Amino acid sequence: MRAVLVGPPGAGKGTQAQILAEELTIPKVSTGDIFRANVSGGTELGKKAKEFMDRGDLVPDEVTNAMVKDRLAQEDTAGGFLLDGFPRNVPQAETLKGMLADLGTSLDVVLELKVDEEEVVKRLSGRRSCPECGRVYHVEYDAPKVEGECDNEGAELYQREDDREETIRHRLKVYREQTAPLVEFYEAEGLLATISATGPVAEVTARAKAAIDEKR
Template sequence: MRLVLVGPPGAGKGTQAQFIAAQYDVPQVSTGDIFRANVGQSTPLGLEAKRYMDAGELVPDSVTIAMVEDRLLQDDAAKGFLLDGFPRNVAQAEVLDTLLERAGTSLDVVLELVVDDEEVVRRLSGRRTCSSCGRVWHVDFDPSSVEGQCDHCGGTLFQRDDDKPETIRRRLQVYAEQTAPVVGFYAERGLLERIDATGTVDGVTARILAVLRRFDR
């Protein structure tokens, strides 16, 4: 199984990606993990990426693509992979097509997790983080027994800047601007499957598996 998973922040991509990767015994290839691994191991690509990051600049597509290509050439990705966070734009999608064609393979499917913006804001803005132990609670889904206090260690709970509604809406806007062309790119090629990402985690997983069964080899 070779697939790409896309979806806005708060859609549950991380949870579903882990489950799909385990279910199909393929590596979850996350650009964030690749960056951390290359920078942490001081690989040539990692050192080049760090140079841009330290200067406060965006890492060029060429470096990101080279890291992804290197990861997909590793043995555990030979029978399949789940890409999470890549491609982020049409140029990267076109390069991915070329890389896979060169390897004599192609994507099976692109899954888009679809969730309403206001639901994303509710999911993310309700998070509260403990200032002492870092445990994350949620005012609706997993509240602490005493408002503003961590049940685990008694620390004070706070809302991170990233979890404030105005910040989340800006992130959603950026996501839509960057990802809409990629979604369109794959829709035109008949590879896109849209998944309703509202409801329970198990319910979303069931909808994903129903779609993926059509691509089982």
């Protein structure tokens, strides 16, 4: 299964990608997570990405595409993958198509998660993330067992730099202008499946699985 998740910031792409990747036994490839790991590790790639991420802008395509190309050349993604956060504009989608063609393959499905903007602002302003295992929580909707600590290993949860309300609004604008056109692009390719991402996490997962199964 080669699948892509598309949706605005806070739609629950990361949350669903984690669950779906486990259930489908394919690796999850999240460009946002890879960038954040590089920023906290102080790598060259992290230095290039940080200012764009903190502003809520897209990291330049040449940087992002090269990073994804490396990741998709690794062995564990040869049998399938779930992309979360990539592609994020039409040129990235064209690049991905070319990369996969070079590997002799193509996408099976693009799952669009739909949710309204006010809900997104609520979700992102309450999000807390684990620096160790990458799990995301929400202070109200999906709280950890002990406040401020990850259920998995007890690491102290943090709030993302780009989860301030002003930056959230800017990320939504970037989504509308640059990422939303992907919906038509993938519709034309016959790959698009759209589901509502509102409601409990488990319900969204069930909708996602049904939509993926239909496209298989």
